[in-house]
Amino acid sequence: MPAIDINRRSTNVIFDPEVSNEIITKAIEESAIMQLAGKMSVNPEGKTWQTIETDPEPQWVGETEQKPVDRFTFGKRTVSPYKMALIVPFSDEFLRDKRGLYDECVSRVPKLFGKKFDTTVLGTTAPGTGFDVLGDAGTATIMAGTDIDVYDRFLAVDSTIGAADGIMNGIALAPQGRSIVLGAKDGNGHPLFTPSVESGQLGNILGAAVSVKKGIYKAGTPSIVGIAGDWDEAKWGTIGTLAGSISNEATLVDSDGSIINLWQQNMFAIRFEIEYAFMVKNKNTFVLLTNATE
Numbered sequence: 001m002p003a004i005d006i007n008r009r010s011t012n013v014i015f016d017p018e019v020s021n022e023i024i025t026k027a028i029e030e031s032a033i034m035q036l037a038g039k040m041s042v043n044p045e046g047k048t049w050q051t052i053e054t055d056p057e058p059q060w061v062g063e064t065e066q067k068p069v070d071r072f073t074f075g076k077r078t079v080s081p082y083k084m085a086l087i088v089p090f091s092d093e094f095l096r097d098k099r100g101l102y103d104e105c106v107s108r109v110p111k112l113f114g115k116k117f118d119t120t121v122l123g124t125t126a127p128g129t130g131f132d133v134l135g136d137a138g139t140a141t142i143m144a145g146t147d148i149d150v151y152d153r154f155l156a157v158d159s160t161i162g163a164a165d166g167i168m169n170g171i172a173l174a175p176q177g178r179s180i181v182l183g184a185k186d187g188n189g190h191p192l193f194t195p196s197v198e199s200g201q202l203g204n205i206l207g208a209a210v211s212v213k214k215g216i217y218k219a220g221t222p223s224i225v226g227i228a229g230d231w232d233e234a235k236w237g238t239i240g241t242l243a244g245s246i247s248n249e250a251t252l253v254d255s256d257g258s259i260i261n262l263w264q265q266n267m268f269a270i271r272f273e274i275e276y277a278f279m280v281k282n283k284n285t286f287v288l289l290t291n292a293t294e
Contacts, residue, residue: 020241023110024274030114032172032211033121033278034236042237042277046080046130051281077279080130081239084113085273089252092266109272117236118172118215121278122224132234132280134227135218140288143180143225150184151192154206157228157287166230166285168208174217177225177289178202222292229286239275246270 028034056070124135141157158168184192202210218224248268252260
């Protein structure tokens, strides 16, 4: 198993490719949106995507009639990457266990990056222009309540997405949304949806792949407990690999405002950073799932 070289206490180091790729892979595993959406290539300066707004329509014609002429209409979308970063301080005593440091990085940091990505996309505030969010998708459906037929609600969601010229091919659920789905029963009290025996996960709902992750939950009135949509309409990307720096001489300002002098306090810190981009071509093909009650 690869390890982060914690003895390289220089600024602006690039983690070994094995380490970087493994951490990025684990971040994807912790992000429902990265799992469901397609991946795109993005330049550091951003990227302009040519989009097809409408398709030409063939027509029936008679034997000698003129053939119809119709055109595609095109548009442009500018996608911009934004940096996500985190500095994690450790005590020097932790240096005695390099394997422990590596395990800490690969098991906890990716989860935080993946969760933050999902939480941001499901919110209404983007890190900047050229980064799309889905918390303002505009269409929402209620999944909770005592007299709600969850199956019928998913049918209605599927219909809404279809009316927007999309196909419901993926559903991202928070654990709170998963419990609503698993609690749905038919008239005889039997569960409508059951997890896979092998994985314990919901394989699909109405043919749409299901991914359950903590970052999908968005507290509010009502709270967002999931989102369904045509994930072919969404793309995400990264710039390069996970980069960072390892230092024992810096002075840090903690989240509570306190000052940490690494050298004075026998500590060291690792900085992680990566740039993400996210684009949605048609927000109308996404429906937010909420826990509101009627």
